[in-house]
Amino acid sequence: MLRKKDLVEVLGVAKSTVADWISEFQVFIPIIKEGALTYYKPESVNVLQTIKTMREQNMPKSEIYAVLQQRGFPITISEAEEDVQKVLGKLDARKQLLDVMNQVGNALERLADQEETIEHIEKRQDALSDQQKFLSERQDEADGRVTELEQLVHQLEEKHKTELERIAQKFEQELEAARMEIASTKAELENRKKPWWKIWR
Incomplete structure (x- = not known):
């Protein structure tokens, strides 16, 4: 089994270049994983050597794929499964995105309903404010009328x-005059009751 540094020595290219080729054409490169370590089977050298030759000829990635398939390089099942999982993951992500978009749409609808409700409440508050203003003006008018009354x-x-x-003053005057008249009349009557010789004493 080979490590990545072994492939670099055999191919005579930079480590980053080998890493790029392995990443781009991983389905054609057989590997064995042991925990966190990755080992490459000897046939990986032939695949990478072919890729190196075509890269030196400036062939695009799509043509290199076609040549590798034509030459019968086996596709690594585990890597193919990983690619399928990635595709499925993308599909799941797309489904999740659609779900999120639906949720956002529902949230926007609820928000629109809430905004409509808020607008209705604001209109109601404006109407109540106008009514309160009218009642206040009527109250001021009533207070003014009460003050006038x-x-x-x-x-x-x-x-x-x-x-x-x-x-009352006139009545007091008349009453006083009546009292004086009564007193005078009473005195006159008293005098009339006395004998004539006693009157001149």
């Missing part, structure tokens, strides 16, 4: 008070 009542009370005082 209180002033009118006060004026009437003052007027009636003056009139009542005048009437």
